[in-house]
Structures are given as structure tokens and as C-alpha cells.
Amino acid sequence: MRWVGRSLLSVVPVVVGVVLCVFFLIRIVPGDPAAMILGDQATQASIDALHEQLGLDLPLGTQLWNWLVGVFARGDIGTSLITSQPVAGLVWSRAGITAGLVLLAVGFTVLLAVPLALLAATHAGSWLDQLVRVVPTIGMAMPAFWVGLLLILVFGVNLHWLPVGGVGTGPGEPLRSLVLPAFTVALGMSPPLVRSLREQLLEVLDADFVVTLRAARLPRWRVSSHVLRNAAVPTVSLLGLNVAYLIGGTLVIEKVFAINGMGALLFSSISSRDFPVVQGIALVLALVVVVVSLLTEALVALLDPRIRAA
């Protein structure tokens, strides 16, 4: 219970901090959304009128206060300046796709990282180990968009196995559309995890308690599960951190694969200076990241009773 209270105390300032930063940050970019909406024929009078209508003529402090009140009192995270749609609806319609992408990417990452790390740790020092250590190195040096373009060329255009982009509505969609982008992300996310997990496994495999377990003639899989649980802790933390970075960073992958997700919406709303949408997305992303962090901590505590006792 105390843990829950403590976690909440940590969470609130983070969300507030992100939201405040984004609010002011988006407004330092030159460009008047009203002028952009009205386009080429905008006269100063019509721009001023639109400012009033959209509430952009109020002092910054008031705008911030109004928005915060809206969020906490009514759960209303704003209305798009450009399309007058409620931001919540906009974000919700895009959230599913990005969430699917992130989840699938995490799945692929785990499927890639765990076996590779196991392979390397159990054959430490051999050529297999060296190979597993070198490949992630190359993976980290390749920009994600580059990998994505190559995968599209091979699997989409030439082999026609998978869609090259967009999110389809046929049989097996949108899962099929997300396979290549998720795999691209996984290729970028797994190298540090392979490294971390391999290191931890090596440490743990050497540890006294493992020797003891083996000497007690416990079946190999039970020893493995003990080993994995102990080794997993720092890697799970690292995974949680990477997922947090990923959530805000799907933008590039969504562009390469023409996916209509939150990242794409974020980029377009910054380009059109649609402040409420940018703020709304930042708020949602911050909340999700915070939730992911909490879940990661909980998972770590589950795996390692020593942390729970602390």
C-alpha cells in the first residue's frame, strides 16, 4: 500500500512536468495557427477574429489554466484548432494502431533477445558467443528508417509477402501491416537487451547459488528458471526504459511505413501548430510512459524478492 502511495507521488510531478514543458515548448515555434488555417487570403482582421474565436488571444497563463481545468474537471483534453474535432477522439482513433505496433515490437524484441542471450551465455567464449555479440553491434549502427526501407524492398515490393505500408482492412489486417514495422523496431531495440541479458546471465551462472542448485541435482529447467529470474531484473528495467523511449518515438517508423498512428499525428499537428492536439498527445504519451514504468517496477519487484523487502 505504501508502495502504491509512493509511486503515485512520483508519478504526478512527472506528468505535470511533461505537460507544462510541452505547453510552452510548442508555443516558441514561429507560426500562427490562425494564419495557417485561414491561408493565403488572411487579412489581419480575420486572423484577429479567429484568434478570439479559438481563445488564442488570451494571455498564456489563462490559456494554460483553462486547459488544465478542462482536463481535470471535465476530462476534456481540448479541441483541434484545425478540424474542431475533440482531441480525445483523435488520439483514441490513433492510439490503437500505435499500441499494436509497440506491443508487437516488444514481443518480437523478447523473442529475439532472450534466445540469443541464452545462446551466447551458455557458450561463453566460443565463436557462437562472439557472433551473437557482434550482430547486435551492427544492428545498433543501422538507422531504423534505413532498415525499414530495406525490409520494405525485400519483403514487400519484391516478395509480396507483407504490405509495404499503411494499415489495411483485409483478412489478417492490421496485424500483417504491423509485422514489418514492428520487426524493424525490434531489430533496433534488441541489441542493448541482448548485451545486458547476456552479461547478467554470465554473472548469475557463475554465482554460488547456481552451483549449489546444480549440486543438489535439480532438473536443468528448474535451474534455468532460477537463473533467468535473477538475470532478468536489470534487463527488464532496460526493456521498460526502451519501451518508454519507443512510445514517444514511433514517429520515424510510422513515416517510413505510412502508418496512421500517434507519431504521425504528432508530427502533422506540430507542423500545423495545432497546439491542443500536441498538448493532448503529450499528455497521453506521458501517462502511458508512467504506467509502463510502474508496471516495469512491479514486474521487477515480482521477480526479485530482495527488492520487495527493501
Added chain:
Amino acid sequence: MTGTATRTVPRPGVRWLRRALRNPTLIAGAVIMLVVLALAVFSPTPYDPFAQDLDHGLDPPSPAHWFGTDQLGRDILSRVVAATGTDLRIAVLAAVVPFVVGVAVGLVSGYAGGWLDWIVGRVVDTFVAFPFYVLVIVVVFAAGTGERGIYVAYALVGWISYARVIRAKTRSLCRQGWVEAAYGGGLSHTRVVGRHLLPNVLPQAVVLLMTEILLIMVAVVTLGYLGLGVQPPTPDWGTMISDGQLFLTTKWWVSTLPGLAVVTTGVGLSLLGDGLADVWRLR
């Protein structure tokens, strides 16, 4: 004659060097990075990287132009070499401020503990939750495309990685007791942190630095792809890849060869970092 057998124990520096020379990862990484550095500093370009020849645009690789020419007839090999200097310089410069700030924050936060540590922890969490590309895009839109945006953006968020790692390392060092002993023995906080803790966390920080330079380099390339990169006509790998994207299948050399340069440099940095970590017994 005393008969004492004088077996010389090699000094720590020499021991380190021997270990280093025996480590294949470090050797490989160092060799690659030395070549890259040489290219960056001396820039041995066969042609002027800015010299245009509109009648010979998009020529495939040939004896005259080993890497072919780009859209404006410029020699791609020369531009790739010139871009080495540009991109490496940007990545290293952008990595400096975060390195200094991050290590300092990590040290102080880990050493001090308590509410200061808690606040720093929350600030770090905030930055982690902050969508990085929002920051970069906003900064680039506001400050204009080009190097400035990258330096500012990284100075603002790049320090977190160091802070987290160094803080954890500092705390684990502090738990070892000798830190308390030093302070109890009359050394000031500054001396403890500066003369005793800092040298012990520095290896970890330097290894992380290699990774961070790599990440910044990849980010610069990605920004070039998004159209927010270095100003033309300065050669830059990311912009070169982006420019050649549209004819990737017909004129492959325009995008592919700069891409290979990125990967090679990245691999070099990565191996160097791994090798150093090996030698410093960090893994």
C-alpha cells in the same frame, strides 16, 4: 650481491596496455575508428565535394568515380569522405555537454542521496516521458534546420543516460564504505567526489559516451531523412541517403554507399566501446 631475485611487476599502465592489445574487439574498434578519424581530419577527397557537373549526374560507379556521382554530378566518394568529418564532428560536439552535465548530475545525485536524489530522479523521469522527437522537431522548427537544432536538443535531453548510470554506479560505490571513511577522515565533499569517486565512474561514463556518440550520429542521419538535417550543400550522410531514396532501385549507389559509411562508423564506435568495457573489466 644480495641474491635477491628482481622480478619486475609491470606498472598498471603497462598491464592495461597489454590487456588492451590482447582484446580483439578493442583492436578492431580502434582500427576502424582510427581510419574514420583520419578520413574526418585529413579529408582526402579525390575531387572537390562541391564541384558540380550537371551533364554527368547520376553516373554509376566507374574508374573515374569509384562511388559514382549524385544528382548534380558531384563525386559521391568525395562527399562521403567529407561527410565523415561533418557527421563525426556534429556527433562528438553534441555529445560533450550531455556527458559533462550527466556525469556531474549523476555523481552529485548518487553521492548526496535523500531529497536531492529524489528530485533529480523525478526530473530524469520527466525527460524520459518526454517525446524526444517533439523536442527535436520543435527546436529545429524554431532554430532552423542545421547543426544548432541538434546541439540544443541533445544538450537538453542527452544527459539523462549518463545521469542514470553514473548515479547507480556512485551509489554502489558509496555503499562500499570507503567513501564514508574518506569523508570521515576529514576530506571535503568536493575532494571525495572529485578525486575519489570521479575516477572510478569515469570508465563507465566513457564507454557510455561511445554509445551515445553512435546514437547521436544515427539521430543526425535520421533527421536528415526527415528533411530536418544539415543545411545544403554541406555533405552529410543522412541528407545523402534521403536524396537518393526516390531512385533507390534504379540508382542504388546514391543512398546505399553513404548508408554503408554510417554502419561502418557505427560498428567501429560500438566495438571500441565494447572493447574498452572489456579491458576496464566492466563486463
Added chain:
Amino acid sequence: MTFRTAAARAVAVIFAVFALAACTASPGPSATSSATGPQKGGTIVYGRSAAVTSFDLNNEITANNAFAIDKVFEPLVSFDTEGKIIPWLAEKYTVSPDLLTYTFDLRPDLEFSDGTPVTAADARFSLERHRKVQGPLPLQAPIRSIVAADTHTLTITLKSPYTPFLSELSGFSNGIFPADFGGRTEKDFFAKPIGTGPWVVQAWDPNGDTTFTANPHYWQEGKPYAASLIYKVVSDDTQRIQQLLAGQLAGIEDVAPASLEQLQGNPAVSVAKLGSWAVEQVFFNTQNAHFADRHVRRAIAYAIDREGITKATTFGAAQTVHTLIPPTIQYSADVQALDNDPAAAQRELAASAYPDGFSATLMINSGDSARAQQAQIIQAALKPLHIDVKIEPLELNSFRERFKAFQYDFMINSGQSDAPDPDGLITFQADPDGFSHSFWTHYTNPQVTKLMRQGRTTADGPQREQIYAEIQQILADDVPYIPLYNPDNVVASGASVHGLSPRINGSVLFQDVWVQQ
């Protein structure tokens, strides 16, 4: 379970996922030829670079909306592939000898998509609303009155002759809609618009795709062939092409010229080109100290090799031009232009106030690869003159803000006409008092302004031709802007699609497109 087994299983799972995905793979486009004529039915999925944000035709100007609006609303007259005015909703029109009265006879049996008949009163309401609202493409004609003489005859009287009138009326912003918005409020009407056009809006996401269904009451017999049309937003150029190649899109617009070679070499893809109404130009801010000097501008014009730029950056999808009126628009003249003469460039600069050169910033919008290349060519071309050019790429909205505030030295931008008559172009680019301030160059020349006004009131013919020839020659001599090239409109379609080709304004007549079932 050993580690090896676990690893093997994990790897198997990964491949299983890929295999599962591959099993449901759809076959790619096959290059089958059409045996019979147009088939009815099917869906056309068209890839576009931006979403449709509004159907309010009188208040829009940008292509992403204009080319959706023209699917729903149609004007009284239209233009063919050569820019000649042709009858459309009005099957016949006459102009009085004094050029002041225009009479339009609407087609009999013309209906809106909900089945209600179209009358002259609807046409009157639509044009009057446009006059009231003004908008970014207002009716410039000096209209005295619009009268519905009877249910199918519309008479428009002008105060003074205005030759570009029919050309204006052919624009998408003068489409016809039901009087009083069919009894609904303005807002409701444009949320679910009703028009005479071949397509009806079925679903519309202002941030995403738009779906149209065929209009069963369309006046062109048997058309549209397809049952539905989907405007799919794929903002990335490369992605649009890849989706076309993979068969996910039936057709795409805005095909980047750099990818033409790849597409034209592919038997499953057909590429259609048509000259456009746009001219890519270098614009000078004549309020800038350096560029107020005519000799400086002339020197720069002489220093640039326009043909070289076209060859290097347009991949065969454009033609070099020397005047702001492209060959696709009436009265485009063969001017004596200042082109590619480095010696003359030196002479002009020597005669200017800055014979030793100076520094200037060339502004372009970032994310446009062709413009980035062009800027670099220009930069290199001006070096021998000791004009030190710095290139400043700006994100599109910042770019627009800057040049509209005259905060730039010189820039590369695109001049675009919305109608087949040259008057619109000339006014936009040479009238310092218009809202565009001579395309934000602030070029002011009383002689040009006088000729411009004359051109509006002179009837089509050799006299009018002479007026525009003179205007273009003056502009070619003063070079407030340097026309570079006239790009083609390029669209591409997959093997199962027939008849997809662009109009001069960049739109597509989808009622003529049919899909192989």
C-alpha cells in the same frame, strides 16, 4: 527443456509469425491486358499526399481540398486538356456583342445527387454566395447582376467587359449547389454536401481517408464506371510509390519525377503525364537593398543555366520556360530572355551598385528534395560573381510565414494558375496592390499595371495577344522573378486500372476511370 530447445522454439515462433502473415498474402498486380471495354463497378483506391479538410468550395484554395470538392460540385463551364473552355453544366452559352451579358442554358434533366432537379435559381444562389463570402479565389469579374431568367436560363450582366470571366467560372470554387443549401444549415450542408458531381461523399475523416460512392443521378450517361472511390492519405512520396507497386493502391498522384525511371520500367504500372499550369521560379524580394537593383537581378538571371537545372532536377517531367505564363496557358509568349551567359552576368553586375558581389540567403521549403538540389545549383552558379549564397531550408509553414512577411532575400517557389486565362497569373504576380503584392516580391511597374488592366477588358484576339506579349517581355527584362521550368502533372496507376490521367490543373476525372474486375 534445455536452453537449446528453448532457443530453437523461440526461433520457430518468429518464423511462424512471418509464415502466418505470408499465408494470407495477396498476390501482386499482374500485367493482364483489358479484353473488353470499360467495366462497371469496383473500387478505385487513390493515394494522395494530404487529407481533405473541408468541402466548402468558396473558402478553399489548396489542392488537397480542391480536388475533392470538384468530385462533388461542378461549374457551369469547364476546360479540356488544352485549356479551351467547354460547356459543362451549361450545355450552351452565349456572350452579347458588347461583352457585357452572358447567357447560360443549363442542361435539361440535370439533377443533384439526391434526385432534385437543378434550376437556374440554384446556380444564382451558388454564385451569389461566392460573391458574398469572397474567399481565397473570389470572383474578380465586375458583376452587375445575376438573374435566373427561367428555370434553365441564367443571365449574368457585367458592369464592364471582363475577358477572363468564363475562365473564372470554370474554376472549382464556382461549383453549383442547391439553393438555400437544400433547407439545411451551411455547416450541416458542407459536412454532407450535395452536388451535381459524379461522386457522393459517404465517409470523411478530416485527418485521414475520404470515401465516395458513385452518383446514381450523374448527367453523363453510364458514368462513373466504378462504384466507389477512396482518397487514401499516404503523405510520404516513397511510400505512395511502394504501395502502388505492391498493389495496395490503384493509383497515385504527385509522382516524384525522380522515381519515373523506376515506374516506367515496370510493366505493371502505367504513368500518365500532362503539362500543368505551374511554373517553378526564383522570386526576388525587391524591397531588399540588393535585389531592388535591376542590374543585380539581371546579372543573376544571366548567371543561371535554366536548361541545366531542368535536366538535373526534373528527370524528363518538365520543360524549361523563360516566361511566367506556361505554354499550357493562352498567350504564353516567346520572350527574349536573359539566360546562361556568364560574360553578360559579369557586365550586368559591374553596372550595378554592388560590382564586388555581396551575401544573400536563398530560402526554400525543407523536405523538397528537388528544390534543395536547385538551390545548390544556383549557389554554385553565383559563386563566380562573388555573390555568396547561403541556403536556408525552412519547414513549410515557417517558410510561408516568412515570405508573406517579406522577411526573405530571394526564394524558390511555384507560381500556379487556377484557370486557363492568363489574367489570374499576371495579377497574382505583377499587381503590387493585390493581396499577393506581386507574389510577395513587391514588384511595381505602372506600365505593367496599365497593360494588365487593358488585358482584362480586351476581347480575345491578336490585340489581347499583343498586350500579354508586351507584359511578358517587360517582366523578362526586369526579372523580378526568374522562371525556371514548367513541371508536368504526373499520375501513375496499376495494371487493373484504365483511363487514369491528369487534367491540366492536376485533378483527375474519375468518372472516366474504370477498374478491371
